[in-house]
Amino acid sequence: MEKTTQKTKKINSATLNGFEAKKVEVESSFTKALPGFSIVGLGSQSIQESKERVKSALLNNDFEFPPLKITISLSPADLKKEGSHFDLPIALSILYHNKDINLNEYLVLGELGLDGRLKDTSSIFPIVLSLKPKKVIIPIESASKVSKIPEVEIYAFSHLKEFEDFNFTKIENSEFNYDFIKVNDKKYYYLSEFKEDFSDVIGQNDAKEAALYSAAGFHNLLFEGSPGVGKSMIINRLRYILPPMSLEEILEVEKLNSLEGKEITFKPIRPFRMPHYSSTKAAIFGGGSRGAKIGEIAFANKGVLFFDELPHFQKDVLENLRLPLQxxxxxxxxxNSKIEYETDILFAAAMNPCPCGNLLSLYKECRCTDLEIKRYKNRISEPLYDRIEIYHKMIEDDSKDIISSKEMFEKVLVAFEMQKGKFNANLDENYKFNLDSDAYNILKKAIKNFALSKRAEFNTLKLSKTIANIEKREKIKKEDIIKALKYRRRPSI
Known part of the structure; x- marks a missing residue:
């Protein structure tokens, strides 16, 4: 029997590799032979099941399903592909198999219902955000999310029937309706809502000041104190006074939320992750036997990673923190895969001063021996301590001084504008700090008296700059250095 292969169709789609997208060409071939339908190119089970969804969607809407040997190839063939969003490009390659319609300028994504309805999937938004194509064809359910991505033309549909006439209607991009400040002509968004307020924390003024400095400059923070003094209470409120977010940061956070299956709200609230101390190294940093999967530290990007009960975390977890923090x-x-991801985080931690927790208590007696205390504290290495810019010992405090999150956030905004949208914690090692002579002299004395390492000196200067920025100053004064040294941990001798 004579076999004739029609012209191959190509439609652009994509798959996620970790949390970055890779382009995939959906190629289709139609041959006069025994009817069949196959998909090749390392497609997952959900892609193989696409054959039944596509066939039902076409036949249930009176479209022709050609009685030919249909071969769908997902290229590149050596890249593993996952996701039901391949339904739509496969269906369109069949629907238009004998029509001269070119879809090469579009990225096509969407899942099909058996009745032909187009459905959103959790991978559509991160794929579009990752690739930022000029034009996309997606389900109408996905449009509200994708429309937040700038410079992407969106053509959205609710049903396969709408493709019959090839009549595409463009969806306009939508704006954010949140409060914002402009820094260097760029918008940074924030919420003036404080679900957990610092006004609930009575006393602990030094700890709240430390939290303010941490938020304003994105400096790593460690509180040490007995149970019940307010360590976790303060750090849990830290998330609501963090600096505003750019559009790119909001989209990046929501991309990770989408991959985790969370609801996408586009609220300008930085992530806050609090893994349990029993979490494995793979759960914190990512891993997996078959493919590289991201962990808690990636989901905390642009936000806070909080380790409560710091010494109880596994030793290899604590030691492996050093590189991402640096x-x-x-x-x-x-x-089969390599993934590099950002860990631009504010690392916050809380710990007891000893195994029983009462070493710093004014009212309870410590039951631990010196050896037990030493072993407990030695679980945290000096290099890790050295990467934490703010350290504060907390004791019971009965004072009645109150400061609200709103007051603290206003100071964070001042520092953020002074930093021109960047964080002092991320300053380059070659940055030239602006110190007056008294500040320079007191720093030199501190380096000698406290045996500060180069990293400790640099961290002190970064924190001093944040303290000055809160006061609307660029120049670092003597009092800024003194305050920064106040929150510098001194190793036990």
Whole structure:
């Protein structure tokens, strides 16, 4: 029997590799032979099941399903592909198999119902955000999310029937309706809502001041104190006074939320992750035996990673924190995949002063021996301590001084504008600080008296700059250095 292969159709789609997208060409071939329908190119089970969804959607809407041998190839063939969003490009390649319609300028994504309805999937938004194509064809359910991505033309549909006439209607991009400030002509959004307020914390003024400095400059923070003094209470409120977010940061956070299956709201609230101390190294940093998967530290990007009961975390977890805190990135390598992701986080931690917790208490007696206390504290290495810019010992405090989150956030906004939308914690090692002579002299004395390492000196200067910025100053004064040294941990001798 004579076999004739028609012209191959190509439609652009994509798949997620970790949390970054890779382009995929959906190629289709129609051959006069025994009817069949196959999909090749390392497609997952959900892609293989696409054959039944596509066939039912076409036949239930009176479209022709050609009695030919249909081969769908997902290229590149050596890249593993996942996701039901391949339904739509596969269906369109069949629907238009004998029509001269070119879809090469579009990225096509969407899941099909058996009745032909187009459905959103959790991977559509992160794929579009990752690739930022000029034009996309997506389900109408996805449009409200994708429309937040700038410079992407959106053509959205609710049903397969709408493709019959090839009549595409463009969806306009939508704006954010949140409060914002402009820094260097760029908008940074924020919420004036404080679900957990610092006004609930009675006393602990030094700890709240430390939290303010931490939020304003995105400096790492460690509280040490007995149970019940307010360590976790203060850190839990830290998330609501963090600096405003740019559009790019909001989209990046929502991209990770989408991959985790969370609801996408586009609220300008930075992430707050609080893994349990029993979490494994793979859960914190990412990993997996088959493919590289992201962990808690990636989901905390642009926000807070909070370790409560710090010494109880596994030793290898604590030691592996050093590189992402220093380099602001993590690389996961597996046989079939490599993923490098940002870890631009504010690391916050809380710990007891001893195993029983009462060493710093004014009212309770410590039951621990010196050896037990030493072993407990030695679980945290000096290099890790050295990467934490703000350290504060907390004791019971009965004072009645109250400061609200709103007051603290207003100071954070001042510092954010002074930093021109960047964080002092992320300053380059070659940054030239502006110190007056008294500040310079007191710093030199501190370096000698406290044996500060180069990293400790640099961290002190970064924190001093944040303290000055809150006061609307660029120049670092003597009092700024003294305050920064106040929150510098001094190793036990």
């Amino acid at each position: 380099e602001r990135k993590v690389l996961i390598s597996r046989v």
